Amino acid sequence: MSATTTLAPPPRLQSALVLRGLLLAGLAILALLPLLNRLPVDSVLHVSDFIVAVTGKWICYGVLALAIDLAWGYAGILSLGHGAFFALGGYAMGMHLMRLIGPRGVYGNPVLPDFMVFLGYAELPWTWWGFSSFPFALLMALLVPGLLAGVVGYLAFRSRITGVYLSIITQAMTYALMLAFFRNDMGFGGNNGFTDFKELLGMPLNSGGTRAMLFYAALAVLGLSLLLCRHITQSKLGRVLVAVRDAESRLRFLGYNTTHVKLSVFVLSAMLAGLAGALYVPLVGIINPGEFSPGNSIEAVIWVAVGGRGTLVGALLGAFSVNALKTWLTSFAPDLWLFVLGGLFVAVTLFLPRGLVGLMSRGPGR
Amino acid sequence: MSRLLRLLPLLLLLAGPLRAQEGFETAAAGLSGGFAAQVEAVDRLGALGDPRALPILRALSEGRLQKTPEGVLVIGGQDALTGAPAATASLETVRINNRVRGALRGAFGRLELASFSVAERISAAGGLFRARSPDNIAMLEDALGRESDAAARTAMEQALAASRLAAPEAAVKRQGILLLGGTGSPEARSLLLEARAANPDLAAEIDAAVSAIDGRLQLRRAAETAFQGLSLGSVLLLAALGLAVTFGVMGIINMAHGEMVMLGAYTTVVVQGLLRGTPLAPWALPLSVPAAFLVAAAVGVALERTLIRHLYGRPLETLLMTFGVGMILQQAVRLIFGAQNQEVTSPAWMQGIVTLPGGVEVTQNRLWIILFALLVLAVTVAAIRFTRFGLEMRAVVQNRRIASTMGIRTGRVDAMTFAFGSGIAGMAGVALSQIDNVSPNLGTGYIIDSFMVVVFGGVGSLAGTMIGAFTLGLVNKMLEPWAGAVLAKIAVLVGIMLFIQRRPKGLFALKGRAAEQ
Amino acid sequence: MSGSSLYLDGVSVVFDGFRALNNLSLIIEPGELRAIIGPNGAGKTTMMDIVTGKTRPTTGVVRFGEHDLTRMDEAAIANLGIGRKFQKPTVFDALTVFENLELALKAPRDPWSCLRWVLGAQSRRRIEGVMEEIGLAERARDRAAILSHGQRQWLEIGMLLMQEPQLLLVDEPVAGMTDQETEHTAALLRRIAGQRSVVVVEHDLEFVRALGEKVTVLCEGTVLSEGSIDHVQNDPRVIEVYLGR
Known part of the structure; x- marks a missing residue:
């Protein structure tokens, strides 16, 4: 830009550099973890299997946090149903993993998963067709959440349902899906969901090598998602999103079809969340309807709030720090965790509206 | 005779x-x-x-x-x-x-x-x-x-x-x-x-006789469905009424509303425990109603004065914050009372089955809850229409600045209104303790339904809330025989979403300038 | 600029039995600068809402050139070349002055084009030109949140200019401005008119006089009087409405 650049870089820029350094360092440490895991157990730098497994989970949460931040932090769409998109992505991948079990199940049926044999299914329901193919499952993990977000978003944005109304509707959406997936006759394993997976892409899931591969795959997806989100938020579309968040009707009078803008970002965000879920399931080895519970979605929102919404680094920072706190706290004082989480909701909204990132940078508030 | x-x-x-x-x-x-x-x-x-x-x-x-x-x-x-x-x-x-x-x-x-x-x-x-x-x-x-x-x-x-x-x-x-x-x-x-x-x-x-029986059976089934619908509607009404005051009238999104209901239910447990073995024991349930109102209202005042007040005009933040408060309340109750379901006894006059003319059998407690819901509705409407507090509340809602220039202490009215809405939720908890498991997450199941009722009925309209609650209750029960309980519930949720397409402001919408502010 | 004319005929708007507009008819020719005045509740803002698609008329015809505005949404109407400045200045606080103008710049507005948008040299010159015109060139990299009230008003007018509208609707542009700012604004609006039609809603009669153009007086949702400022100021019906009996 042509205007004044004679002054020192504004504080915003300075802290942005710090944050970027922090982010790169964090990603580098993550990339090292599976290697450190290979060191002998008595080495000082050895990292336990547990740590690798847990951080792998957090990486998926990081992608989910980016998705939420894109919709909420930038476009102001507070979705309390992103857990549903995450879970749908997870179910799509879970279905693929179930199909791969093949005759190794308890009942030894080459086609039907155990729970279907148990429930007396004669053949595979149509909803399961195609899931034996990995590319198809991955595609569905993106398309199904995207489609759902498209329908819900279209209905909501078209009739100008905004703010808390939209939040409640998305919460009702995930609640309804939870009820539906708890039913046995949905054909998705009911209460128990899917577990006991054996392999993925020809690699046994219980081997350390496969787990490291999955970890790197998740990390790669996180990196790519970050780049994608960065590309969007730094483009003019990113500024349009911020404008939608702050003064939607004004933007409409400027000639922008805000329904389309919001719908695009909501669908994209849902697809990212679905991708995160698809990565999550092979890493943790289970998916069940509990993932749809409204509490999960709102917990993910609070990661973003804690980290600092409206900044991509903030979303990642929040996802990792809140989950680290959770893992640490639930190991020795599980009763305390819900107090702390509840307290985080209160503290962040009252005292830290810009999250941890806002604490670090002293730039002008919004 | x-x-x-x-x-x-x-x-x-x-x-x-x-x-x-x-x-x-x-x-x-x-x-x-x-x-x-x-x-x-x-x-x-x-x-x-x-x-x-x-x-x-x-x-x-x-x-x-x-x-x-x-x-x-x-x-x-x-x-x-x-x-x-x-x-x-x-x-x-x-x-x-x-x-x-x-x-x-x-x-x-x-x-x-x-x-x-x-x-x-x-x-x-x-x-x-x-x-x-x-x-x-x-x-x-x-x-x-x-x-x-x-x-x-x-x-x-x-x-x-x-x-x-x-x-x-x-x-x-x-x-x-x-x-x-x-x-x-x-x-x-x-x-x-x-x-x-x-x-x-x-x-x-x-x-001829068989078809006569079929006719009567059909009629009875319809009457039973209608009763079940009214019963569910009354439960929804009870749960939503407090929300209609705090959200509908004041515009505060209180996600801890379900926890206020839960506190009301636990108050019932405590009151019954205190009175057990005393001559007042048979009156424990009626006495729980004012007690639950006071407990929930007190928590409501504390919540409004210390936390919510700072977030007026920022609904999304209020939503997240109150959700956190709900979590804390749930966990506190879980630590004090334990996670298991609490024992609540029903007084004799609420037990048993009543046979209405035509052979329709209804449970006594459901009948009481319908009456109680209507009573609470009447009290709420009366408080808003006919009391000084109600007048001040409506004044503050319509024009805060003018109200304050007329000497109304708007902060106090806010606190009182929020306490009132919370207290109603507490009273709902007394009723729900009779038909639902009293556990720390009692309220979680009601919060989404309550919001749906308020949004469907039209934010800010108590009549809308009532009609919304009974409509949703009836539709739900009418769908249940074909679709099963879960699918009926899902169908209702989807139906509401489609309904808001046609009427984004609910059944009883406020129109014009006032509604856009 | 060839331009289309704005044509309102028999427009009524009823909210819950209250008639905000009552059989209102109005024609704005291309290139015309028109001031609209009237007491509170005369329907001035509702008239703008009708034209920009925020409110739908209960009955009546609203056309811009050959387009039926009652069938279009806000964004489509804006893209026809109708720009609006609100009573309360609304700019995008989190964005800089430059970014605000860039958003308003006439360019494809669908999400995909926005994602792939690259600011060309010509567009940059246009933005800089408008910043000069509204006197905010020095503030290009400042966030709109920290501008003064008057600067925000000008930024909003600048955004309207970026849109290159054929018709500009301006709602109380000088409310809360100092005398000097008011003069500046009047000059700005006069310069804009001529290339395009401008409709200014204003309470401030001095400002309307400074514009020196045709005036329409609205009252109770309908046109009470129309003509030069001297003509309407001497119209007994206008005097009655403004001064009471």
Whole structure:
């Protein structure tokens, strides 16, 4: 830009550099973890299997946090149903993993998963067709959440349902899906969901090598998602999103079809969340309807709030720090965790509206 | 009139034993005689209809009746007639043969039909309905003549009709068919369908009776669905009413609303615990209502003054913050009371089943909850319409600045309004403790439904909330038979979403400038 | 600029029985600068809402050239070339002055084009030109949140200019401005008119006089008087409405 650049870089820029350094360092440490895991157990730098497994989970949460931040932090769409998109992505991948079990199940049926044999299914329901193919499952993990977000978003944005109304509707959406997936006759394993997976892409899931591969795959997806989100938020579309968040009707009078803008970002965000879920399931080895519970979605929102919404680094920072706190706290004082989480909701909204990132940078508030 | 009729059999029963005293004793004496004398005695005891005969005859049929060499009847070491202690030496068990057993069956039916207990009379009639013997016609007609309890009459009529249907004469059968057609019960229907094959000449009459029953059954089913819908609607109304005040009127998104309901339910548990064993114990539930209001309102005031107040005008933040508060409240209750369900006793007047005209059976507690919900609605409306507090509240909602220039302390009104909405939620908790599990996450299940009711009914309209709650309750219950409970619920959620497409502001929308602010 | 004319005929708007507009008819020719005045509740803002698609008329015809505005949404109407400045200045606080103008710049507005948008040299010059015109060139990299009230008003007018509208609706542009700012604004609006039609709603009669163009007086949702400022100021009906009996 042509205007004044004679002054020192504004504080915003300075802290942005710090944050970027922090982010790169964090990603580098993550990339090292599976290697450190290979060191002998008595080495000082050895990292336990547990740590690798847990951080792998957090990486998926990081992608989910980016998705939420894109919709909420930038476009102001507070979705309390992103857990549903995450879970749908997870179910799509879970279905693929179930199909791969093949005759190794308890009942030894080459086609039907155990729970279907148990429930007396004669053949595979149509909803399961195609899931034996990995590319198809991955595609569905993106398309199904995207489609759902498209329908819900279209209905909501078209009739100008905004703010808390939209939040409640998305919460009702995930609640309804939870009820539906708890039913046995949905054909998705009911209460128990899917577990006991054996392999993925020809690699046994219980081997350390496969787990490291999955970890790197998740990390790669996180990196790519970050780049994608960065590309969007730094483009003019990113500024349009911020404008939608702050003064939607004004933007409409400027000639922008805000329904389309919001719908695009909501669908994209849902697809990212679905991708995160698809990565999550092979890493943790289970998916069940509990993932749809409204509490999960709102917990993910609070990661973003804690980290600092409206900044991509903030979303990642929040996802990792809140989950680290959770893992640490639930190991020795599980009763305390819900107090702390509840307290985080209160503290962040009252005292830290810009999250941890806002604490670090002293730039002008919004 | 009806009370007099109800007293009548009691008077008859009191008078009966005096007259029948002598007859009863002489008849009973025959039981110690030979088989022929026994049959005669059993028949006479049955005909006398004295309920005192029942335990003696039961003892006889079960081989517990004994006699002394003098012919005194003894049961379990007591004189069977007087109840006085009897000699225990040289007792002999009274033996019976198949003829006596046959006589006993008839006498049992007759005696039980004359029993003091309504339940016993109904069960006796049920036995005769299943027995379907034309021999019982006279006995049932006789018992019907004396019967005044509606439920017992219905059962006896049904038994009589079934017995008539089994009679050999076509005319009596026709009477039975007509009577069965009038009962409207599913048992009568299957009985008629059974009889249809055996009586081809009566097919037309039977078909008419069956379709009459079908009509009544359908009507009853509709009435039962309607009641269930109203019942669910009243629960939704209770849960949503507090929200209609805090969210609808004040625009505060309180995600801890469900926890206010939960606190109300736990207050009920505590009040019951405190009053257990005191003379006030039967009043624990009514006393819980004001207690729950106060507890929830106090928590509400604290919440509004310390936290929510700072977030006015930032609804999304309020939503997240109150969700966190809800979590903390849940966890606190879980630590204090434990995660398991709490025991809540229902007072006697809330237990049992009421049969409405037409045979519709409804549970007493559901009926009370419908009444309670309407009462709470009336109180809420009255508080907003007719009290000084309500006037100030409406003033602040319409124009905060002007209200404050007129000397209304808006901060206090905010706190009071929020306390009021929370208190209503607490009262809802008292009612819900009667039909739902009282556990720390009691409220979680209601919060989404409550928001749906308020949004569907139209934010800011109590009438909308009421109509919204009952509509959603009825629609839900109407869908349930086809779709199952879960799918019905999902269908309702989807339906609401589509509905807001047409009317984004709900059923009762405020229009114009005021609504856009 | 060829331009289309704005044509309102028999427009009524009813909210819950209250008639905000009552059989209002109005024609704005291309290139015309028109001031609209009237007491509170006369329907001035509702009239703008009708034209920009925020509110739908209960009855009546609203056309811009051959387009029926009652069938279009806000964004489509804006893209026809109708720009609006609100009573309360609304700019995008989190964005800089430059970014605000960039968003308003006439360019494809669908999400995909926005994602792939690259600011060309010509567009940059146009933005810089407008910043000069509204006197905010020095503030290009400042966030709109920290501008003064008057600067925000000008930024909003600048955004309207970026849109290159054929018709500009301006709602109380000088409310809360100092005398100097008011003069500046009047000059700005006069310069804009001529190339395009401008409709100014204003309470400030001095400002309307400074514009020196045709005036329409609205009252109770309908046109009470129309003509030069001297003509309407001497119209007995206008005097009655403004001064009471």
